[in-house]
Amino acid sequence: MADNADIATDIAERRLAHALASQRRPLPVATDPDCEECGQEIPKARREAAPWATTCIECQGIRERRCRHVR
Template sequence: MADNADIAAELMERRMEAALSSRLSLRIPNHDPDCEDCGNEIPKPRRDALPWATTCVECQSLRERRGRHVR
């Protein structure tokens, strides 16, 4: 018999999987490969891993350190 923690963990996992699959469906075929902060090209491995990424790794790290990672 599952306890409340197990049920909550399973529910969270299902919601995370649903959120990730919906984000993957947002792939934009003609997405601008340039970082919106610095203008440099976002590396292809990053674009492949995160098709919705609008910043390069360096700029995203700066945003997160500054606490402005929310657009």
């Protein structure tokens, strides 16, 4: 017969396994080398460092500043 501690441990282990499994999924890769905001080519170094990036560094900075003001 399982007590509350055993049940809690089972739940925690399942949640941890789920979290780890979701981290193993490959990150999406942006297929368009152009920034979706300004249309300029995203620099190769940025595409290599962040293959999922869809914006150039300048436009991403603008997006992040906008998000800070929305909150």
